[in-house]
Amino acid sequence: MLFATKKEYVNYFQKEIDRLPREKDTLEDYLEKQVERLNQLIEEISKETFWEVIPQILGIDAKLGLLVDLSKYEEFSDNDIIRIIESDYKNYFKELFGYDLSMETKNSIVFNVC
Template sequence: MMTAKIYIDYFEKELANEGNKRARLKKYMTSLFERLVELTSSISPETFWAVFPEILGIDAKLTLLLELISFDDFSNDEIIRIVETDYQTYFKELCGYDLKQETKPSIIFTVC
């Protein structure tokens, strides 16, 4: 079963493999984790529909971050810029949709 600790540990371990050259990304990732903890602790039936899309957005950002760290051509700031620009369409592309295509009404596409 996935827990917050397992989830966070996975991303931290993957980034740690990159060493000190990605220290700026470590700070960025930590800020994402802090926001994730805030959001998950505030979920209730009343807040779910407002909070869950942001949680999906953080998940997309973290996943994109790990995908991009292996590209030595990108600086830390370039990676953050790409992540902040592309995270909203991450799940759409992952599901095989063209960016111009209309998606089905699914919560997975409500990323913010």
């Protein structure tokens, strides 16, 4: 799915969390905090800050992707999901692109997540 606006992007993740057949207050709070940080980072983008801000935005995107992926597993508690996200998000795109964690990646901004 492609997003034309930030609103569409955020709504996608909110709808995915809303669909969960579980208590999800902790995950909704986590999503809200990530969206707040995303909004802050978007406000900070300029020619001077681009290379500093974009890796952080990619990090949030990875966290939200993991949030949707992991929240489908009922055996994980909300706290487990958040713990896994925070420890693994920097490798999300590497794995998404089919790289083994030990492999070197191509030079791309996508792999410069922070």
